[in-house]
Amino acid sequence: MTDTTTQVEQQQANRTQLIARLRKTDAPADGVISKRSGDQPAPLSYSQERLWIMSQLEPDNPIYNVAGAVQFDGLLNTQALQHSLDEVVRRHEILRSRFTSEGQQVEPGGGLPLTRLNLAGFNQDSAMAQFQHCADAFIRRPFLLAEQPPLRALLAVLGERRHILLLTLHHIVSDRWSVGVLMQEVAALYGAYSQGKPSALPELPIQYGDYCVWQRGQQEKWAKHLDYWRQKLTGASPLLALPTDRPRPPTPSYRGDMHYFELSAELSRALKQLGKQYKVTLFMVMAAAFNALLYRYTGSKDICIGYPVAGRSQSQTAALIGYFVNTLVLRCQVEAELPFSELLLQLRGQALQDQDHQGLSFGQLLEALNPVRNTSHAPLFQVMLAVQNVPMADFRMQDVSAVPLTMNNRVAQFDLSLFVDERDGKLLGSFEYSTDLFDAGTIARMAGHLQILLAGAVGNPELLVSQLPLLPEAETRQLLDDWSGVGRAARALASTAHFTEDALLIQQAPKARAARPTDGLLIHRLFEQQAQLTPDKTALVFAGQRISYGELNSRAALWAERLLDLGIGPECRVGVCAERSVELIVGLLAVLKAGAAYVPLDPSYPEDRLDFMLSDAGIELLLTQSALVDKFKHRAIEMLCLDNDSAKGQAKRTLSRSLSPDNTAYIIYTSGSTGQPKGVAVSHGNLLHSTLARTNYYREPLGCFLLLSSFAFDSSVAGIFWTLSQGGCLCLPQQEDLTDPAVLAELIKQHRVTHLLALPSFYTAIINDGNLPKLNTLQEVIVAGEACSGDIAAEHHRKLPEVRFYNEYGPTEGTVWSSVYRSTTDDTGVTLPIGRAIDKVRTYILDRQRQPVPIGVSGELCIGGAGLAQGYLNQSALTAEKFMPNPFAANGERLYKTGDLARFRADGEIEFLGRIDNQVKIRGYRIELGEIEERLHQHPAIKDAVVLVTEEVSGNKRLVAYLVGRQSAVMPEASVLQAYLKQTLPDYMVPSSYVALDALPLMPNGKRDRLALLNIKQPAAQARAFKPASNWIEADLADIWREVLGLEAIGVDADFFEQGGHSLAAIQVKSRIQCVFNMDVPAKMLFESPTIELQAAEIARLQIQQHDDRSLDELIKELEQLSDEEVSHFLVGK
Structure with a gap:
């Protein structure tokens, strides 16, 4: 770790140099801004040019409307106020300018219309509500920049002694500093006019248009700035993947909202003191904290955020109203093991270097870098930070006091913006956020997390980024106790009372279970009890056979006795390789009755895989069928054929009961990353817990269960032992019927199946319309094994509204299932949640440092509590890696790291996001x-x-x-x-x-x-061949593109931006289209249809749309009279 004290001393040694750099922004620029001559329109500044282009792309979008409001209490002189506003408009040419592609044309001064809104007849609360409603509409009304002034004013009269002045400007003429200047001038002028005095404000020596002319003459200095930014931003990630409540839309609506919060006076003072300690500004402190928060939310180590700088490097501009602000990009490298103090110093260095190169406008930077455009998000950054230092107006006068009001125009330029202001010794924060992406509750929690992180940073700046506190106590308790499943442990124990005291003992913590072996209840004993209670009830149906509980139990007992005679007992491993059959179920039960562990071997597996499993598991005996014996003749292993009827009659002795719940019940092989499968060992206690938890959760009596899963996978465990321990009937389809939905539907009807478990993708085939009449006996449907889409759930609810629908989740290492979600008709998400932890299971979502992540933030899903497998067979290192000590439990419990990405929703349900290794970057x-x-x-x-x-x-x-x-x-x-x-x-x-x-x-x-x-051959990505124009619209468009882009030839399928196009060039194309085709196309179309081919199709559609029905009919009649040759000539040759 770097010694922070040494770093501070080194920085102090360069104090003189740093101060000179900081003061550089106040030094006079090369030359003084001169007043321009003539009445010609001033050019747009580079920042204005970008906003003008955006206004052409989104003419009806109020995203760039800026509002300021002041509430007056006292006897307001409205005539003096009107006179003050008129004078401000006279003083600042930009407030009476029109904006076109030619520049900004100043109009003669004519005053500012002041809209009156009389709300004096309402009580105070109603008046404010009415004002807010009207203000929203007033602020959001678009500006027609080529036709209307860029400033509007509204005066709301709430009573004789209460008024609110609301000013709305387009961003093209204003920034936050300018709003402060405007309010200051209104205050000063009002103070004079209300007392009958003339204005004391000096005339402005220059105007914003003069600045624009000056700025356009500075081009030779931009090369060094561009080199800096190009180097700095090379390789930066184009999108910060914030955890959102909804998927990102292809095109943002720019609808937004605000969340306001206040830092305590104590924390505000501590943050300023921290800045002094490390010789950094408040902005740098907030930037370090914000970056740390974003890292903890996203896991991204390379973070770009935008931040505004005043852009008023010449003292002459301080009193001007205009769009001076520039946007810079702060790129930060964040590491979990980085101390906060070092992050702070890193950002100081970055910000100081950025200040040296702020002369290049953001619009110029975008045009020069020409990043790949994507309509779904802003280029270069999607998160903004603004620590504001805006001049405040002083309206304190004899008869009137004024208070600035915070106005929310309900738009969001970016995904997320953090604003920080200081007022009365406290820091005030606000988040502006996109409502396309975020819910209000999510942002409220984020604000809380930021405040806790700030408090942690000032308390100990040497804390690592990963160690900074984030969660309030209530959220921590919610995540680790309430939602993890811990809080339900006692209730789960109580709910199992009807399974006898021994059964409860089996479900105790591992140490308690290991204290003494028990002859208590195990899963095969539950089956035996059921056989004693209902010996004649059907336990199993297969291929026309019906096997009763009594018969199934007897056959399994005989085979178990034979296994015992061969020396098979606890911790012996018996392979079971058989086709789906009655014998297969008998074999599984027999192994459990003998106290051994069964290892299912699917006969369809390749020989190499079977050989590996036999060897790896150390199988001592193989139960199989006569038809499969040849598969294993090459191995020296003892085999018994289950379809040999030599085991008949009744078992001659009582089977041994010296079996511990910690003994292995079965070993399931799952896919391994090394290319070889890995064996997961599951104990008798875990098998029992999994089954009892299922019985407790699913309250509908189990009549008949349709078993679709392969016996080689643990989903079969759910169906077999849940059914046979509850007195249900196990319906076993034949192998050839497993993929035929029609046959399965017939089985459901024939055997009155009440429950089934299937992969979601396969379940949709079962509930096709033709099968529906056969499915009316179903009561509960469970899907598991892969993510279930909301569409599948919706289809189920539409077709089988009376049948309950559940989505289960659980790795083999967690004994079949760990969480479950009951779907309702309200489910609208892309993917169904996986619910909450089942009885006595704990679910945690953790970051890389094994800390709980905030609600809504993704992390690795980890499972603890009951049900965890014993580990991986013969892989102690892998077991230690995946099964770690539970840091949130004190009794030696373990956690299994699933490798699955998940997050807690605000309602406590877990949302499955996919495999961690299935996330990719392109x-x-x-x-x-x-x-x-x-x-x-x-x-x-x-x-x-x-x-x-x-x-x-x-x-x-x-x-x-x-x-x-x-x-x-x-x-x-x-x-x-x-x-x-x-x-x-x-x-x-x-x-x-x-x-x-x-x-x-x-x-x-x-x-x-x-x-x-x-391994399937994929179509190669071929270089695009030149594709010429195929009709006159495409040919004319190609001419326009060539002229604007300066190209000799261009194919109709080439992308405009890949060919060097940018926003201004797109507007030039729009202008030429208007001239050539005599039609006004929306500028947005050029971005959404970036090829000549797509634009030609859109123009053709708009041309047809612009004809009325009569002219269209005439055109059709004219075309009908043309010959084929004439039509072809018309389409191709114009």
């Missing part, structure tokens, strides 16, 4: 592949989809979608699918290639085999 964007897959699933022609990242020889990464079409649908072309996805996803999430398949390759557990997909 061109700097962090992408969740599951979100793209879900959008593809929603296309009516697509049945299934997987999206993967492939890397070309050049090192470029691209997205490839693998698709399976619906039976009667035609697979759309790639261009159609891209257009479909762009309706809801940003461009960087749209795959470039699409591979149509008859079916997706599956792993043995039914999940998609992504590795196999990568």
Whole structure:
């Protein structure tokens, strides 16, 4: 760790140099700004030019309207106020200017109309409510910059002694400093006019237009600034992936809201003192804290935020109203192990260097860097920080007092902006946020987290970024106790009282269980009890066979006796390899009755995989079927055939009861990252807990369960032992019927199935319209094994509204299931939540430092409490890595790190976000592949989809979608699918290639085999061939593009911005389109349709739209009279 004291001393040694640098902004610039001559329009400043372009793109959007309001208490002289406003407009030319592509034209002074709003007849509360309603509309009304003044004024009369003055300006003529100047001048003028005195304000020596002329003459100095910014921002991530409440829309609405908060006087003083201690400004302190907060929220180590600088480097500009403010980009490298003090010093250095290069406007920077444009977010940064130092107006006069009001215009320029002001010795904060992305509660929590982090930083600046406190006590308690499942432990114990005292003992903490072996209740004993209670009741149906509980128990007992005779007992491992059959169920029960652990081996597995599992598990005996014996003849292993009827009659002895809940019950093999499967060992106690928890949660009596899962996977455990311990009937489809929804529906009808568990993607096939009449016996449907989309839940509720629908989550390492969510018709999310922890299970969502993340922030889902597997067979290092001590429990409990990304919603439900290793980055964007897959699933022609990242020889990464079409649908072309996805996803999430398949390759557990997909030959990303114009509209557009972009030739499918286009060039194209085609196209169209081909189609559509019905009919009649040759000539040759 760097010694911070030494760093401070080094910085102090350079104190003189630092002071000179800080004062540099007050030094006179090269030359003095001179007053321009003539009446020609002044050019736009570079910052104005960018805003003017934005106003052309979004003419109806109030995003750049700036408001200021003052409440007057006392006898207000409205005539003096009107005179004051008129004088301000006279003094500042920019307030009476019109703005066009030619520049800003000053209009003769004619005063400022003052709109009156009389609310004197309302009581105080109603009057304020009415004012707020009217003010919202007043502020949000767009400015027509080419036709109207850029300033509006409204005076609300709330009573004889109470008024509110509301001023709204377009940002093109104002910034926050300018609002302060305006209010100061109004205050000074009012003070004079209300007493019958003339104005004491000196005439302005220069105007904003003079500044614009001066600025345009400084171009030769910008090269060094551009080099600095280009180097600084190279390789920066284009998007900060904030955790949002809703997916990012392809085009933002710019609707927003504000959240206000206040730092205590004590904390405010401490922050200023911290700044003095480290010789940094308040802005630098807040920037360090904000970056630390953003790191903790996103995990991003490379963070770019925007921040404004006054842009008034010449003293002549201090008294001017105008758009001087410039935006700089602060790029920060944040590490978890970085002390806050070092982060503070890093940001000081960055900010001081930025100040040296603030002469380049943000608009110029964008034009020069020309970053890849994406309509879903702002370029370069999406988060803003402004520590404001705005001059305040003093309205203290004899008969009137004035208080500034905070106005919320309910827009958001960026995803998130933090504003900090100082008033009366306290720091006041406010978050402006996009309501497209965030809920109010999310931002309120963020404000609380920031305040706690600030308090931690001033308390101990040497704390690492990862150690800075973040969560209030109440939220910590909510995350670690209430929502983790800990608080339900006692209730869970009480709810199991009907399973006998021994059963409760089995569910105690590991240390308590290990204290003494018990002859208490285990899962096979629950089955035995049921067989004693209902020996004649059907336990199992398969291929026309019906097996009663009594018969099933007897057969299993006979086989168990035979296993015991062979020396099989606790901790012995018995392989079971059989096709779906009655014998298979008998074999599993027999192994458990003998006290051994069963290892299921799917006969469809490749020989190498089976050999590895037999060897790795150390299987001492294999139970199989006669038809499968040849699979294992090459191995020296003892085999018994379950379909051999030699085991008949009744067991001759009582089976041993010396079995501990900690003994292994089964070993399930799951896919391993090394290419070899890994065995997960699960104890008898965990198996019992999982089953009892299921019985406690699902209250509907289990009549008949349809078992679809392979016996080699733990989802089969749920169906087999839940059903047989509750007296239900286990319906076992034959192997060849498992993928036939029609046959399965018939089984549901025939056996009156009440419960089923399926993969979500397969469940949709079962509930097709043709099957619905056969599904009326269903009572509870469970989906698990993969993320379940909201669309699947909605389809279920629409088709089977009386059937309860559940989404389960749980890794094999957590014994089948760890959380569950009951879906309702209110579920509207893209993906269904995975709910809350089941009985006696604990769920935590942690960051890389194993600390709980805030509500709504993503982290790794970790599982503790009951149900954790014993570990991985023969892999002690992997077991130690994945099963760690639980830092939130004191009894030696463990936590399993699932590798799954999740977050807590505000209501306490867990939202599954995908695998941590399934998150990818392409061109700097962090992408969740599951979100793209879900959008593809929603296309009516697509049945299934997987999206993967492939890397070309050049090192470029691209997205490839693998698709399976619906039976009667035609697979759309790639261009159609891209257009479909762009309706809801940003461009960087749209795959470039699409591979149509008859079916997706599956792993043995039914999940998609992504590795196999990568081996499928993909369409190569080919260089784009030149595509010439195919009609006269495209040809004319190509001429316009060539002229604006200075190109010799351009294909109709080339992207405007990839060819060097920028915002100003787009406006020039718009102007030429208006001349050539005699029509006004929306400027936004040039960004949303960035190729000649797309723009030509849009122009053709608009041309047809502009015809009335009569002229269109005449055109059609004229075309009908043309020959084919004439039509072709008309379309191609104009």
